Amino acid sequence: MTDITISRRAALMGAGAIVAWASSPARALLAEADPQALPARIEAIVQRMTLEEKAGQLQLNAAAWSGGIATGLNPPSNGPSFEGQVADAVAGKLTGVFNGNGAEMARRMQDAVMRQSRLKIPLIFAADVIHGHRTIFPVPVAEAASFDPDLAMRTARMAAYEAAAAGIDWTFFPMVDIARDQRWGRTMEGAGEDPLLGQLFAAARVKGFQGRTLADADAVMACVKHFAAYGAAESGLDYNSVDLSERTLREVYLPPYKAGFDAGAMSGMASFNEINGIPSHGNPWLLRKVLRDEWRFPGFIVGDYTGDEEMIAAGFAKDGKDAARIALLAGVDMSMQSNLYAQHLPALVREGAVPQAVLDESVRRVLAVKHQLGLFDDPFRRIDTKRETARSRTKPALALSREAAQKAMVLLKNDGDLLPLAPSRRIALIGPFASGQHDLNGPWVVYGDNNQAIDLATGVKAAGARNVSVTPGSGVEEPLAGGIDAAVAAARAADVVVLAIGESETMSGEAQSRTAITVPAPQMALAEAVAATGKPIVVLLKNGRGLALEGAVKDAPAILVTWFLGSETGHAIADVLFGKVGPSGRLPLSFPHESGQEPYYYAHKATGRPAPDGPRQPYKAQWRTSPNAALYPFGHGLTYGKVSYAAPVVPATLPWDGRIEVAATVTNSGTRPCEELVQLYIRDRVASITRPVREMKAFRKVALAPGKSERVAFTLTREQLQFLGKDLQPTVEPGTFDVWIAPSAQADGVHGTFDLVRLGVRSGRS
Template sequence: MKLTDSPVQTKVEELLSEMTLAEKIGQMFQTDPGTVLRSYHSKIEVSTPVTGPISERTLSKELISNLGSILSATDAQTAYEVQKVFLQHNRLKIPLLFMFDIIHGFRTVFPIPLGLASSWEPKLAEETSRVAAAEGAASGINVTFAPMADLVRDPRWGRVMESPGEDPYLNGQMAAAMVRGFQGDDLKALDTIAACVKHFAAYGAAEGGRDYNTVDMSEATLRNYYLPAYKAGIDAGAELIMTSFNVYDGVPATTNSFLLRNVLREEWGFEGVVISDYTSLWETIFHMSSKDGEDAAKQGLEAGLDIEMISTEYISHLEQLVERGEVDVALIDEAVRRILTLKFKLGLFDDPYRYINIEREKEAHLKHEYRQLARKAAQKSMVLLKNDGILPLKKDVKSVAVIGPFADSGRILGGWSGLGKPEEAVTVKQGLINKLENDVKITAAAGCDYSSNDVSGFQAALEAAASSEVVILAMGEEDHMSGEAGSRAYLTLPGVQPKLVEEVLKLGKPTVLVLFNGRPLELKWYHEHVPAILEAWFPGTEGGNAIADLLFGDANPSAKLTMSFPYTVGQVPVYYNCLNTGRPKGHEDNDFRFLSKYLDIPNAPFYPFGYGLSYTEFTYSDTALIGDTLTPGGSVKAMVTVQNTGNYAGEEIVQMYVRDLWGSTSRPLLELKGFHKIHLAPGEKATVEFVIEPEMLSYFTAKKQYEVEEGDFKVFVGKNARDLIECGTFTYTI
């Protein structure tokens, strides 16, 4: 809906004309529910997640009475009480918006986004987001701060768990799907919420993988790699976008006119709401790009920031700046107009309590069908990294030992898991019990905790492993080790977990390593020594059942990595769509010294982008390129035959990459341009077709504009970014 549309815009303009300057500025401020309730001396106590330096404080009733939105009210009762007490004191009865971080589920928790993206199924992401919206809306939530569309290349950064991965095309597919899932077809529907794409822009490129750190990149890198996924979310209809903590071109994103006005508003035509991240407007003072709070408020408004989250520079300074003639009130009207429009779209003026229904909330969470979808999503998200033939396990096994800190732990939900409860999650042990019932002896022993050096539990764990036919090692990162502020300099299993793995392997038992983590890890040693490795990520509420389904063959692994796994942290950042350099190494066996390479490891990642195994085998043959010349308005087709040559039915993700052989700027070695997921029975074959059109070849050229340049392009298809077959070469000509 455009801002010029009637009748919504007519209502917005009428309301805007009645508002005082203080009331307008209040709409541009967001605080937590506790601040509101404390200001009115409510006896209700609310616990709110704190993700920044400003937490509990008390504001005047006058300021609170003009408030625009609430961060992190988590249940219908709280939302009702906050809305009720607020509207009793708000002169124009303008309802509050309630916003919350629903990242990968609200009460029913799905795999972390990096895991869910490994399914390569945008439709699945749409379905899980649909459920998350229904659960969140039932608790009074109007807006979710998702999807996160940040492209990521550095696994040291904890927030890679929230991202779809390292590829702009796939990231965009997943972001758009999540927007559609959250928002549905009608924002006024009681099971939908507004989506907020984040973090704009380039937050995923924090130097050294250290959260909140600076970002430094060229405009070409920004536009060719980092911006496309944000735009895909906006094009899918996202109602809001959130600014990032980092700088771009030396200017904090929250006050960056180039990003917020030139790109977002003028180029992309975005008419929705721009909101800061937690205190990020205030933090521009510490970036040393704002002199003080007054300067920060002026810069934020002029850049196009509509809502300030938690910090108070707008409500503290904008009124005085207007009175002194230092800022134009029209900029405030512009921001408030967008905020009010969103509230009208959500139907809150018709009924401020329309999403708040305590009885409906009780019925809306953790439904059976939601848990079934969570199980399916977890199955499709887990990546089989190695299998020496011991998987799938036989159900006639008599005893299984589950060893490791995740053996019987519900802490498998991961960061930003909404209202998910570990006690409601299916553990690995419980999943095996559910699968094998009473016929198999299942023993769980942690052996150690997540990160300490305590080995006192080793003996019990080794005894359990020694007395069992099969050993499952449930290892990984503690849930808080990834996510926001979860940066790590080492990508190894923490604590004494590596030592416990070594001791178990000495027993010579058939052993499977199941990993729980929010980022790529260093796995070379484990790949060389453990018979089978399953990357489970943080799989969500139904994780244990999904793991049992995969280990015992009731589901066949089909997921593939969307972020490269390095040999070691010294290789980071490592990603598939890199530039070639003037002295490329070429083949990994090339031992000439004066090339761009390491002396001690390959250039390529240990597990490449798109990598993942199955219990069956897929053979690629008969590649073809139909057409050798592409012209405006035309197309060429790449084709490949894929056959299931193994013994199990399975799904294969067929990937198509293009290499632009020359351009006005250096071009990536490969770019993902399409993928298809196909299901084949044993012996079955299928012809997979990709259509290549000119707009797929567009990029930000040396002319500082998006265009398709004339030239030659090579096409590849295959299982991942490393194992590819050439289809042929075509020429684009105008």
């Protein structure tokens, strides 16, 4: 996908900019040093810099020239005009900007810096490219429902291809926070509740954005965020405190970050939350001991939007100067938006409050990454207005968006095989999301446009349905005058109702925590009224989190989770509704029975009084009105086939240094082909540290033609059974393990047991 016809000079305003860069002190210093000795080359530049220029290299701000969407995504600030921001960049007060207005803006800023600044250190341009640039893909949690990391790599690669053409060097993605409380609005940005799935998608997205090498003109540097454990915010409240044991932090929340860094991400972002009383922006244990000393991370850490300054309100820093000192010493290399580093670091160094060596080390990291991005070789390598247009919303990009949307949808329920529908049936599209260019792309889209996305009604009609009525029935969070009466009339005149309900874009995402994760009351009233007509109902859920389904929605014969699917929403939904493709997605998070179960996740502990299967018993770990289980568990999802599991093969023992193969036969006895997600779970029955009731260890997708079977096998080794022992070091103990090959975290599938043995001992603990 690399554009091999790029002309570097085509991006420049004229010969003056070329000459300015060619003769710049920074480029000259790089050229003088051994090309293989990157530290020495960077050091030569650092030694030339003033304290103010060094502080400027650690200051990143929102672009003064940005689009309306970008402006609305972050809290307002009284920043400079575009001309003022250019002047700051020329004066060495900025390392770069984010969420700017495309290649033309980047060209003007970079040209000014290359012509007029003292050292001519290139700017870096960043953006929130979360699930697409101009072509929008499903929100990340929806994409995770595909259980297809390769798909995530491909959508990230395409997003980078588009974004790099617009002058973007760096994206603030992937978000890899484990989300086990569905009240948290930012669930939609990650991969759900499971650490293994989180690790696989973190690595895939990093590799997709960064491509073969960061210096390629279609590569965009990834930023692993939010470090760390932001998804564990108390009560699912955004920006709230996190209180975790180090064991849970290391076993559940940290692995996806490490996977992203191990995949090559050269930047990370500190999280807004505190952990055990210490804000992440001021946590040297997290940012230095774990990240630098243990993981050997070589890149740089950027603060989140005014995250360093927010330590003042949190009661951790006295004032802005104190916050800047704390953040840099803790390991935040770059400050975002607060301007605290530019304002205070020079004085802090002169006063001895911050060692110059600490400042210089952060500057080296930033310059080294700019070098890896190829910016010292060509500051304009990603800035080309013609290429920006040519790469935007291409046919391959839109085809990939449609494929990703198809694979993201999850069929929760299909009583009586109501789906797929025949296009010849009389269909009543009802609900606030039945039609219209709104709420299609989803939250956290900076450059996409809902007006370019395909809505449901358009997609259904394009698929060949001719007898289709469209009735909103209600607003998202407010009733419509006469809406229910019109919807009931439409339902009565139809053979089947397709009820498009759920959350709007503004109900999910950052700062959109919910206390009740239910379908809003006006839409529930609509659903109840339509259900009373007795017509069969297919519910299409629009959501960015797991929902607690109630009443007529819960009781509908068919429920399809459609999330926020992006540019090709309507076409993709119609493909699944009418059976052009079968549903293949699975839930990457649990749907609870009630909101009050949150936080809920499948890999919970049994407790000393586990709730039994069967009739309710008193004094057990259960709620008064709900079981200690999900309504729809992690991994759940139906197909248009009829899949069964049989013939388990589980050897009796796993040798300490050996391996075993566990297997099951999966059969599609239905009349339609399907793609089944076969999942492997284990449980360590007795251990020195209590273990979850189940942990996913592997999964595999299997295509099954009607009437066909396939034997699906997984290999297990001792390493896959490890956990953190009493000393917080990886360990594994001999003993008995349960193993399931199943279609979800709560399904039985097929079950067996094996013993991990060492020196002939079949059970017990080491």
